[in-house]
Amino acid sequence: MFVNIHTHRKPQLLDEICIRNAYLHPPKNTEIQYLISVGLHPWFASKMEEKNWVQTLQNSSKIKGCAAIGEIGLDENYPNMQQQIKAFHIQVEWAQEQKMPILIHQVKALSEMQLILKNFTQPIVLHGYNGAIEKWKQLNFYNNTFASFGKTIFNPSKKLIHCIQNIPLNRVFLETDQSNISIQKIYEQFALIRSEPIALISNQMQLNFESVFGKQKFK
């Protein structure tokens, strides 16, 4: 069984449990054969001008199969930082109120992000993580923050290898995100870097998934 914590595609393997990113508008209930996350991505912060986007987010987050708010966050490489901050803040507050986990997209905006997450007590998944283990430690609020690794592990920097080899496995997820790589390949590569059996990784990812999402009823 392969938990794929963040993808933009439908599940590709029979034994894949995934959370598909649905932006603000999830598919109709009947079409959902997998879990989704909903949220306003920081790249599209200008959509805040769209009327009632908060209401749309709130409604979408209540539909069957919605497991998390995300991906949401801050990206310094994209414009509208003030709008990004505002959108992120609103969505973090909503997730806190609903007791939902969040999936974070963060690029070069660590301190702003820390500020907004200061009082957030629900699980946090830092998607596409490629930073140092020290950064993850800084962000490990309430001992509840997961680093999710994706395709960059095929071409990792030294600090990423160090992070993968030292991060506790109970704070890890794996993901395919927008890539076409199969989640199984990501597991294989991750297992190789850690020098651990793939079965051990896969079992722990299922336990992690259960610990974060198992309490939710998926209405």
Ligand SMILES: [Zn+2]
């Ligand atoms: Zn993504």
